[in-house]
Amino acid sequence: MLVFKDIVSGDEMCSDAYKYVLKDDEFYYFPAELKQYKDGDIDDSLLGGNKSAEEPGDDVVDPNVKYMIDIVHDFRLVEVQFSNKKDYMATNLKPFIGAVKKHLIKTNQLEEGKVKEWEGAFQKKVKTHLLDVFSDLQFFVGESMDSTGMVAAVNYEDDKPVVIMFKSGLIEEKQ
Secondary structure (H helix, E strand, O other): OEEEEEOOOOOEEEEOOOOOEEEOOOEEEEEOOEEEEEOOOOOHHHHOOOHHHOOOOOOOOOOOEEEEEHHHHHOOOEEEOOOOHHHHHHHHHHHHHHHHHHHHHHOOOOOHHHHHHHHHHHHHHHHHHOHHHHHHOEEEEOOOOOOOOOEEEEEEEOOEEEEEEEHHHEEEEEO
């Protein structure tokens, strides 16, 4: 199994246990699900249980149940908010892109002579995938809550959550 870790904070952000699509050679799109979680409960499906095959119980509203996006829950991501695009760009995006650029150069994935070209292409992709739909997005950081690290974005396509992450900002680690 591959685990995707943030290059800045080292936080686990997702894994290949979730299907994903790579768009524009830079953005992983992880289709997710909105699920019910109750503090202290263990997911029956992890133990081979199948709730639909069991006897139906009373459908009582439980105040301890939370609805969460599965990836957000499973990787303990924490929601953060930005007041506007300018705030997002200044407080997270620009420092994060700087860290990504350094990482790519250090790991020989980007030649120093091609930095300007990469920056221009990267900015266009960021505009298309994030900034153009900024008002529709929710944002999440890893469990360390490092504000300079990866900020995953969640958008909804056909009423289903999709978690969007920068490929260049993740390290794939085999577990």
